[in-house]
Amino acid sequence: MNLENMYQEIILDHYKHPHGKGLSENFAAEVHHVNPTCGDEITLRVTPNEDGTLAVSYDNQGCSISQASASILFDQLNNVTFETGSSAVDHIIAMLQRAEEPNEEVLGDGIALVGVAQYPARVKCALLSWMAWKDAAIQATGKGE
Amino acid sequence: MTELDVARIRADFPIFNRTVRNDRRLVYLDSGATSQKPRQVLDAERDFYENHNAAVHRGAHQLAEEATDAFEAARATIARFIGAQPDDIVFTKNATEALNLVSYSFLNATLKAARSKPLPIGAERFVLQEGDEIVVTEMEHHANLVPWQELCDKTGAVLRWIGLTDDGRLDLDSIEFTHRTKVVSLTHQSNLLGTVNDVAAVVAKARAVDALVVLDACQSVPHMPVDVSELGVDFIAWSGHKMLGPLGIGCLWGRSELLSAMPPFITGGSMIETVHMESSTFAAPPKRFEAGVPMAAQAVGLAAAVDYLNALGMDKVAAHEHRLTQLALEGLAGIKGVRVIGPTEAIERGSAVSFVVEGLHPHDVGQILDEQGIAVRVGHHCAWPVCRRYNVPATTRATFYIYNDDADVAALVEGIKAAQKFFGVGE
Ligand SMILES: Cc1ncc(COP(=O)(O)O)c(C=O)c1O
Numbered sequence: 104m105n106l107e108n109m110y111q112e113i114i115l116d117h118y119k120h121p122h123g124k125g126l127s128e129n130f131a132a133e134v135h136h137v138n139p140t141c142g143d144e145i146t147l148r149v150t151p152n153e154d155g156t157l158a159v160s161y162d163n164q165g166c167s168i169s170q171a172s173a174s175i176l177f178d179q180l181n182n183v184t185f186e187t188g189s190s191a192v193d194h195i196i197a198m199l200q201r202a203e204e205p206n207e208e209v210l211g212d213g214i215a216l217v218g219v220a221q222y223p224a225r226v227k228c229a230l231l232s233w234m235a236w237k238d239a240a241i242q243a244t245g246k247g248e
Numbered sequence: 249m250t251e252l253d254v255a256r257i258r259a260d261f262p263i264f265n266r267t268v269r270n271d272r273r274l275v276y277l278d279s280g281a282t283s284q285k286p287r288q289v290l291d292a293e294r295d296f297y298e299n300h301n302a303a304v305h306r307g308a309h310q311l312a313e314e315a316t317d318a319f320e321a322a323r324a325t326i327a328r329f330i331g332a333q334p335d336d337i338v339f340t341k342n343a344t345e346a347l348n349l350v351s352y353s354f355l356n357a358t359l360k361a362a363r364s365k366p367l368p369i370g371a372e373r374f375v376l377q378e379g380d381e382i383v384v385t386e387m388e389h390h391a392n393l394v395p396w397q398e399l400c401d402k403t404g405a406v407l408r409w410i411g412l413t414d415d416g417r418l419d420l421d422s423i424e425f426t427h428r429t430k431v432v433s434l435t436h437q438s439n440l441l442g443t444v445n446d447v448a449a450v451v452a453k454a455r456a457v458d459a460l461v462v463l464d465a466c467q468s469v470p471h472m473p474v475d476v477s478e479l480g481v482d483f484i485a486w487s488g489h490k491m492l493g494p495l496g497i498g499c500l501w502g503r504s505e506l507l508s509a510m511p512p513f514i515t516g517g518s519m520i521e522t523v524h525m526e527s528s529t530f531a532a533p534p535k536r537f538e539a540g541v542p543m544a545a546q547a548v549g550l551a552a553a554v555d556y557l558n559a560l561g562m563d564k565v566a567a568h569e570h571r572l573t574q575l576a577l578e579g580l581a582g583i584k585g586v587r588v589i590g591p592t593e594a595i596e597r598g599s600a601v602s603f604v605v606e607g608l609h610p611h612d613v614g615q616i617l618d619e620q621g622i623a624v625r626v627g628h629h630c631a632w633p634v635c636r637r638y639n640v641p642a643t644t645r646a647t648f649y650i651y652n653d654d655a656d657v658a659a660l661v662e663g664i665k666a667a668q669k670f671f672g673v674g675e
Contacts, residue, residue: 105270106619106670110612115671141611141627142635142642164641166611167671228611 108218109225110167117212118167123177127160132242136235138227143169145232149239156182157240161232168216168225173232175213180236185244192233199226252560252568254653260286260556261651272621275659280439280467280600280647281625282489285553289492292552296545304544305518305535319544322551323534329554330484330501331475338500338507338534339542343466344391346485346500347433349537350462351395353510354431358403360511368530370509373460376430378404383425383432383459385410385418386637389439390630392464396433410434410450412637416441416590420449429459436468436484440631440645441590442573442600444468451480460506466490471569471598471649473562476501492557493550497543507533514539557650565650569599572648572657576601579661585674586664589638602629602643605664607673610644616667617644622659 130148137144143165150158159181163173180188195210197203198217205214219229241247258264261284268274276284296318302311304319320334327334340346357374360367382396386409400407408429411422416438425432432454437444447463454461461481468474469484470491476484483506488497502510512519512530516539521529530536557565574594580586585606591597605613614626625645628635635642646660668674 106615109615110670142632143611144641166609168611170609222615225611225615 105221109222111215111218113212113215114171115167117171117174121170121174121177123160123174123181124162125160126162127158130160130243132239134235134239134242136231136238138165138169138231141166141228143228143231145169145173145235147232147235147239149236149243151243152182156184157188157243158182159236161235163232165231166225166228168219169228169231172213172216172229175211175216176232176236179209179211179213185240185246188236188240192237195233196230199229251571252564252650254651257286257560258651260288262287262290264651268621268623269619272619275620275622275652275656277646277648277652277656277660278623278625279470279490279649279652280629280645282495283470283492283649284651285494285549286492286556288556289494289549289552293494293545293549296548301545303541306541315544318548319542322544322547325551325554326499326547327501329558330469331477332501333504335532335534336501336504336507338502338537339547340485340498340500340537341496341543342489342498343464343485343487344498346498347392347462347464348395349500349513350433350483350485350502351399352513354405355399355402356511356513367511368509370505371511373430373506373509374511376403376405379428380405381408381426381429382406383408383410383423383429385434385445386412387416387418387438387441387443387631387634388433388435389464389466390632391466392433392435392462393633405430412634415592416443416638417596418443418445418450420446420453425453425457425459427457429454429457431460431462433462433464435464435466436474437471437598437600438590438631438634439467439600440602440629440634440643442597442602443591444472444596444598446596447479447481455480467598467600470557472566482506488546488550488553491550492553494546497546497550499550500537502533504533507537510536512536512539516540518542560650568650569648570594572652572654573597573599573601575654575657576646576648576660579657580664583661583664583668583674585668589634589640589643599648600645601647602645604640604643605668605673608667608671610642612671613644613664613667616670617660617663620659620663620666622663624660 145163147161300314302315324334327337357371358376361375411419462483463481465484465486469486483502489495519539589602610626
């Protein structure tokens with residue numbers, strides 16, 4: 104089944120045992136993003152640390168792909184700089200559009216999401232948390248595109 | 249009553265000649281979103297374009313005459329299908345536009361009355377005062393909810409709604425209609441729960457306070473015999489594309505004295521009587537509500553869809569769906585971890601069957617079904633408040649129509665089990 108490309112073991116693992124789920128009390132910016140076609144939702148908070156990196160916390164509900172993707176995002180983007188995070192967001196978008204080959208250094212387990220590119224309807228699920236992070240990080244830092 | 253010959257019906261639908269996802273047989277269980285189209289409908293549209301195409305109600309040439317005749321003949325066919333007069337049928341883009349047409353009649357009458365502008369005789373029925381009430385139900389499609397919310401925001405009217413019981417029925421005792429209740433708008437069949445509402449009971453309550461009743465018939469006209477002369481409502485709205493017809497055409501039926509009393513909605517060419525630089529007067533219904541060059545080919549296609557359904561017999565269509573629904577409900581009840589959202593017995597219910605699978609998100613269920621060639625819809629089905637009411641983020645929904653058979657139901661049941669197995673949930 105082609106599906107196994109999308110639902111790799113590592114994705115299902117993140118889905119069943121999400122990393123970092125739960126909102127922290129302190130935050131500089133909070134965003135709430137939804138996928139209106141299926142009702143997936145995420146609340147994501149970003150707080151600048153003293154060293155200039157950004158701490159992330161989130162709470163969400165949705166399908167395996169959106170949940171796993173948020174868990175992976177936490178692994179990759181918690182306590183990184185705005186610039187590092189932004190380029191990871193750009194990369195995952197490009198990967199899901201098949202414009203770039205998966206880069207494990209940037210995305211970690213996120214490279215396993217590459218199978219989602221075969222199912223255009225699911226790309227939104229995979230990107231929900233990453234777009235939310237970008238939105239919150241811009242608000243928290245005042246940095247633009 | 250003999251049953252539908254599904255094999256023969258399927259032969260009329262070119263789409264069933266193709267396969268999906270790695271050569272799987274297409275099991276199309278998403279007719280609630282839009283139905284597939286038989287060759288007869290496609291041929292009728294093609295014939296219009298190839299042999300009679302012209303702008304309807306314009307031009308002095310033979311083609312214009314033929315196009316106009318075809319368009320008006322289609323209106324008559326569609327009107328007969330629901331027991332109505334042709335002039336009481338207004339063509340719209342879809343049901344959403346038809347429902348907006350009604351809600352905007354209230355807004356436009358209210359705005360014009362406030363400025364003492366001319367209104368059709370009888371338009372007072374559509375003039376709202378601050379504090380007037382509009383009643384909907386908690387099971388409405390967004391198309392029959394958001395337009396009324398907007399109307400309330402703009403006029404100061406108050407939106408109230410009939411709540412739902414735990415088993416997916418209207419809780420008619422959940423609100424009282426009052427003398428301030430001006431309009432009650434409800435769905436005939438819920439697109440998410442499958443519930444077929446007791447329209448007569450709502451009409452009786454509405455009549456007692458002299459409120460108008462609007463019926464969203466999107467999920468009833470395609471699936472069961474509907475006769476407006478028996479329903480007792482004032483308006484019904486539905487879409488052609490869910491009943492074998494083309495995309496881009498919907499219908500509003502209204503009582504003729506009400507349509508005549510309504511100010512126009514979309515304005516421009518075709519809908520006028522006289523035009524001066526300062527102001528204009530408007531045509532009688534239905535033309536008053538059909539501005540611009542109308543969708544004649546789609547009307548002709550929809551009439552062909554009506555002919556197709558008439559040839560099958562709507563009683564048989566309803567009986568066929570009822571049997572498949574019963575089968576599906578039994579099948580789903582037999583899977584551990586599957587819960588139907590909506591009536592669990594095939595009583596006063598149509599073929600929209602929504603369910604959740606414990607431990608699985610609907611999107612993932614839909615994906616595994618899709619891999620097996622089974623097309624279902626996942627999400628909130630444009631009825632988000634219904635999901636909230638039953639505490640589910642979304643559902644998976646199967647809907648059955650004339651071209652579905654027992655094998656399709658069996659495929660669904662097996663498909664759900666496969667999804668459970670794939671994700672390691674259930675038994
Ligand atoms: C009950 C109900 N009402 C309204 C609509 C809106 O129909 P359309 O999108 O064709 O305007 C639908 C279709 O999804 C429906 O099922």
